[in-house]
Amino acid sequence: xxxxxxxxxxxxxxxxxxxxxxxxxxxxxxxxxxxxxxxxxxxxxxxxxxxxxxxxxxxxxxxxxxxxxxxxxxxxxxxxxxxxxxxxxxxxxxxxxxxxxxxxxxxxxxxxxx
Amino acid sequence: xxxxxxxxxxxxxxxxxxxxxxxxxxxxxxxxxxxxxxxxxxxxxxxxxxxxxxxxxxxxxxxxxxxxxxxxxxxxxxxxxxxxxxxxxxxxxxxxxxxxxxxxxxxxxxx
Numbered sequence: 001x002x003x004x005x006x007x008x009x010x011x012x013x014x015x016x017x018x019x020x021x022x023x024x025x026x027x028x029x030x031x032x033x034x035x036x037x038x039x040x041x042x043x044x045x046x047x048x049x050x051x052x053x054x055x056x057x058x059x060x061x062x063x064x065x066x067x068x069x070x071x072x073x074x075x076x077x078x079x080x081x082x083x084x085x086x087x088x089x090x091x092x093x094x095x096x097x098x099x100x101x102x103x104x105x106x107x108x109x110x111x112x113x114x
Numbered sequence: 115x116x117x118x119x120x121x122x123x124x125x126x127x128x129x130x131x132x133x134x135x136x137x138x139x140x141x142x143x144x145x146x147x148x149x150x151x152x153x154x155x156x157x158x159x160x161x162x163x164x165x166x167x168x169x170x171x172x173x174x175x176x177x178x179x180x181x182x183x184x185x186x187x188x189x190x191x192x193x194x195x196x197x198x199x200x201x202x203x204x205x206x207x208x209x210x211x212x213x214x215x216x217x218x219x220x221x222x223x224x225x
Contacts, residue, residue: 016127033212038125042143042202042217043157058212096210103149103213105156 003027004089004106012112013081021076021109023091030073031094033103034058034066036087043090049074050096081113120203120216128224133190135219137203138183144209146179151200151218160188160201189210195225 004025013019023032030051035043035058045058046065055066061084067075078085088110092103121136137146145164149157163170163179163186170177176189190197200220204213 035215040217043213043215049214052179066168080155088154092157101145101210101213102159102162105158107156110152110154 004091004093004104006089006106006109008109009107010110012114014114015082017081019081019111021078021089021091021111022109023074023076023106025045025074025091025093025104025106026106027093027095029093029095029104030071030089031096032068033073033092033094034064035078035090035092036060036085037090046089061086068072076114078111081111083113085111086113087111096101120201120219121148122219124220124222125215126222126224127193129193129195131193131223133193133221133223135188135201135221137186137188137216139186139203139205139214139216140184141205141207143181143205143207144176145206146213147204147206147213148175148177148186148188149202149204149215151202151225152197190221193221193223193224197221197223 007022033048034046044060051070065077091106094103119138147162148160151157161172163177174191178184200218202218204217
């Protein structure tokens with residue numbers, strides 16, 4: 001089974017709708033991240049959480065909110081979706097206890113806002 | 115804003131050839147990492163090089179880091195069709211801080 005899972009994998013929604021993307025991990029990592037990927041722009045950080053009580057904005061947090069329900073779960077919400085939020089969204093985790101701070105990525109959620 | 119800029123944006127080579135991708139960044143770093151992404155999939159960590167290291171190897175991968183020029187290169191030797199993917203560099207400014215990704219190089223290896 002995958003260590004980092006995301007649901008849904010694909011979603012089409014209409015402008016103005018609220019939508020939640022969910023991320024779960026079985027790696028036991030404290031740190032979790034949400035990124036979006038647009039063609040030609042690489043990955044941009046939306047929000048990150050270093051533990052259950054810690055939530056931080058990334059470089060493009062406007063229009064998004066997050067919830068860290070447990071160590072294993074980190075959800076991303078679009079309160080009122082707009083077409084320019086159409087993108088590929090990735091969740092990732094990392095373990096601060098290791099010497100190497102590599103991140104482990106989920107398979108992604110492809111979101112289309114019409 | 116993106117920390118890293120990668121060059122070239124796209125690279126097409128024949129199987130068996132070597133592929134070299136470059137990454138430049140703007141601020142001082144603790145480490146630089148390279149990731150691979152197959153089309154539409156999640157990123158997979160390939161290799162990490164620390165700011166006090168100049169070169170690192172892992173299988174067919176060789177990474178160099180020049181902190182004076184704020185640049186890194188990833189060399190894939192004896193490429194295979196299965197190496198076709200996008201490759202991203204990511205920098206970490208301080209130990210444990212968040213990563214900042216470059217825009218990626220799309221590598222195509224033709225059989």
